[in-house]
Amino acid sequence: MRFIDEAKIKVMAGHGGRGCISFRREKFVPRGGPDGGDGGKGGSVVFESTTNLATLQDFRFKRSYQAENGLHGSGKNKAGRDGEDITVLVPVGTLIKRQDDGEILFDFTESGQRWTAVKGGRGGKGNAHFVTAVFQAPKFAQPGEEGGSLELTLELKLLADVSLIGYPNAGKSTLISRMSAAHPKIADYPFTTLTPNLGVVKVADFQSFVVADIPGLIEGAHKGLGLGHKFLKHIERTRITVHLLDGTHLLDFTTLPDDEPGASVKKGAKELHRLYLAIRKELELYNPELADKDEVIVINKADLFLGQPGFLDDVKSEFRKLLTQGSKKIDRKLLTKEPYSISCASGEGIHDLIHVLWERLSS
Ligand SMILES: Nc1nc2c(ncn2[C@@H]2O[C@H](COP(=O)(O)OP(=O)(O)OP(=O)(O)O)[C@@H](O)[C@H]2O)c(=O)[nH]1
Ligand SMILES: [Mg+2]
Structure with missing residues (x-):
């Protein structure tokens, strides 16, 4: 007997970290150049199918999935750490649709398939990246890119x-x-x-x-x-x-x-x-x-x-x-x-x- 099990969830990727604006300041080194590091990448939300699950039951208790933000860059060319991806396990047979228009985004037909639902934002570049011959001391850096978010409907035909x-x-x-x-x-x-x-x-x-x-x-x-x-x-x-x-x-x-x-x-x-x-x-x-x-x-x-x-x-x-x-x-x-x-x-x-x-x- 087939029935539809359904869950509505929200997935949010992490934002990218901000690039840093910084200049080297060392004793006896006048006019140290810019050394602002890049921001880390935000974590993505990835779905993975498994035969260890048979239902969408677990989604009744947890409806929102947020991946980590990337950390901001810092001085001395130090890049911010990337946010961790999160993997959401779904049973084989799960169909993922966008909630607002019902469009099918992915169909998990076998075990071990992976699909990235929302990608983490890119980290911003630090000011060290923007040095040019004529522009030796850029006082700006890029902000981190925003992580995407999606409202999804998960559907599973149950036997x-x-x-x-x-x-x-x-x-x-x-x-x-x-x-x-x-x-x-x-x-x-x-x-x-x-x-x-x-x-x-x-x-x-x-x-x-x-x-x-x-x-x-x-x-x-x-x-x-x-x-x-x-x-x-x-x-x-x-x-x-x-x-x-x-x-x-x-x-x-x-x-x-x-x-x-x-x-x-x-x-x-x-x-x-x-x-x-x-x-x-x-x-x-x-x-x-x-x-x-x-x-x-x-x-x-x-x-x-x-x-x-x-x-x-x-x-x-x-x-x-x-x-x-x-x-x-x-x-x-x-x-x-x-x-x-x-x-x-x-x-x-x-x-x-x-x-x-x-x-x-x-x-
Ligand atoms: N005393 C007692 N009454 C029960 C028990 N289990 C169910 N009932 C009662 O039995 C009646 C029928 O229960 P249902 O669960 O509707 O029975 P059903 O088998 O689904 O019936 P249909 O849908 O008509 O086929 C209800 O009044 C229940 O409250 C029990 O363990 N003890
Ligand atoms: Mg009955």
């Missing part, structure tokens, strides 16, 4: 790594808002999300991945029921699906009288498993490859069971049994820990989920 799928109301949008800076609409009625939302999940410096929150799926989605079907094709292009199950469906079972020990747990797990298979069936009917995709099964709304200690853990192990008994397609090596449980309300389990996803994406 989502993970898609969040599940029935309406499972809490997909709440989860993406917990994992990333995305602020999708969240509400207690089905089909709140009408088009996918995208969020960038930051794991650590230079480690992030992109999650897409897909509108809720229902039975019959593959034939066009509900909304999610329009987006099934996008799921094809993500690497992992998080299949989010709504813990609310278990609530009825917490109050069931147990005719035999563990009966309510078994029934609850069976119901959740039935719902899980129903969505998987939709994926399979739409495209069998979707069902083969790496999947992480997660039960949301764990906070609803705080009053029934052990209930959710028992349901999880029962669910696991059902998974391994089921179709061989979902008999995967990673099943020992699934389903995971999280609460988007309390935040429980979300950190661990991010790490599970990151590990699978980077393996």
Whole structure:
């Protein structure tokens, strides 16, 4: 699934240092000549593409990039130091446009490309430069040249790594808002999300991945029921699906009288498993490859069971049994820990989920 990540930034080159007006003054050397040194060059702002970055996330926090000014020249023909260039790293695939007219200035198509956005100003020449046969003692020097500045728009087409799928109301949008800076609409009625939302999940410096929150799926989605079907094709292009199950469906079972020990747990797990298979069936009917995709099964709304200690853990192990008994397609090596449980309300389990996803994406 492709989305546009965008950042607006300002880059400013350093000014050139001023040339110096100075004359040699030494004991016993009458009329020493002019010895004003040149100003240093201002630093430039250079962009460089790298595969170590996947998003423009870092530009949300730093929007202006200023290179150093060159230092002024001084006497005894001493040149001012050049201002340092700064290198701004961008992910491969970044397109750089001028903000005011949208003109494309550079397109980073591969790793290691460098492009100078604004050049530092030249240093001014000191008065020592202006000596001529008739003009032995120039009392002037050049000022430093101003560094350029530009307001830029950076654009990156993002490919989502993970898609969040599940029935309406499972809490997909709440989860993406917990994992990333995305602020999708969240509400207690089905089909709140009408088009996918995208969020960038930051794991650590230079480690992030992109999650897409897909509108809720229902039975019959593959034939066009509900909304999610329009987006099934996008799921094809993500690497992992998080299949989010709504813990609310278990609530009825917490109050069931147990005719035999563990009966309510078994029934609850069976119901959740039935719902899980129903969505998987939709994926399979739409495209069998979707069902083969790496999947992480997660039960949301764990906070609803705080009053029934052990209930959710028992349901999880029962669910696991059902998974391994089921179709061989979902008999995967990673099943020992699934389903995971999280609460988007309390935040429980979300950190661990991010790490599970990151590990699978980077393996
Ligand atoms: N108690 C509890 N409620 C939650 C939790 N996560 C989400 N909810 C609630 O569940 C409801 C649905 O959440 P959404 O995030 O909009 O669900 P969705 O899966 O995006 O729904 P659609 O966009 O309709 O497919 C909202 O009222 C949320 O506040 C949770 O961990 N615990
Ligand atoms: Mg939603």
